[in-house]
Amino acid sequence: MTASFGVGAVLHWKNFEFPDGSQKNKFFVVLGARSGQHSLVVIATSKRKNKDYNAGCHPREGYYHIPGARKDFFTEDTWLLLMECQVIDSAKIIGLGMSGALTVAGQLRIDLANAIRNCLKQIQDVSQAQLSLL
Secondary structure, three states: OOOOOOOOEEEEEEEEEOOOOOEEEEEEEEEEEOOOOOEEEEEEEOOOOOOOOOOEEEOOOOEEEEOOOOOOOOOOOEEEEHHHOEEEOHHHHHHHHHHOOEEEEEEOOHHHHHHHHHHHOOOOOOOHHHHOOO
């Protein structure tokens, strides 16, 4: 299956800039994407930092855990930080894609992508504007 930009796409963002100004290559998962509109993405991390190894939704803690069994793109245990989901303007996505800084690296199974989206709906600090992009 060829990966394309859309719900469940795993994006690789070269030199993603964090709020503190530091940069690092990061993976993101697209949770909502509509042509010509903003997209909703969530950052992925393999750093456990007091997170549970139980697979699935952890709404109180604000993350979704994907075991690193290579079944779902990630080779290591990965936590999607749902409390830190981000809205990205389509023009920025296009610009990053054209520069090669943002590429589609893979695709999650649609049932997994939907489970992550449903988990996001259970997070208290997610805004209605963010949820409207699902």
